[in-house]
């Protein structure tokens with residue numbers, strides 16, 4: 001298993017008797033949760049049978065196969081187990097929204113969600129209007145920065161000014177580095193040139209956060 005700050009952060013948040021890992025792929029989260037005692041049972045789901053097979057092979061290799069149920073499923077559509085916590089990581093914000101929307105229709109949204117979108121986090125945050133945001137922080141993995149969002153059912157989501165960069169809650173060094181990196185990138189890109197309105201708004205938000 002690969003030691004990776006993003007996966008470690010996700011696993012640190014993913015406590016629950018029954019955990020569902022949506023979009024499991026290699027299975028590092030699903031199998032890692034069992035190995036670390038984060039969950040008693042894991043439902044590993046992937047829309048791709050081929051990807052799911054990687055997770056099953058890893059579970060077999062690590063000797064936790066009996067506590068893992070592998071399901072080919074688009075989001076929660078084929079999952080009828082009682083799930084305490086679900087991880088949706090490594091998918092785009094729009095795909096995550098689609099999965100949550102369908103889960104809401106089916107009444108299958110678990111009490112706790114651990115979300116780590118690879119892009120369009122802003123759109124996902126805007127969607128989480130009816131969720132309580134317990135945490136939203138940044139973790140750096142390699143040269144990339146990822147948001148880790150822990151959301152509980154029932155709440156009032158984000159304030160408008162939190163949509164772009166999240167809540168930095170709890171505060172992390174990686175958040176500060178992400179903000180200063182983005183500031184530098186924008187200053188270099190628009191050196192001597194006027195920023196378009198959307199970029200100017202982002203830049204002003206960055207200055208507020210610095």
Ligand SMILES: C[S@@+](CC[C@H](N)C(=O)[O-])C[C@H]1O[C@@H](n2cnc3c(N)ncnc32)[C@H](O)[C@@H]1O
Nearest residue numbers: 022023024025046047048051073074075089090
């Ligand atoms: C980049 S991998 C992420 C693997 C792992 N969750 C992580 O964060 O490292 C994305 C996986 O999500 C799966 N996936 C994409 N859309 C999905 C959906 N609607 N339901 C279930 N799985 C999906 C893909 O088949 C792929 O295996």
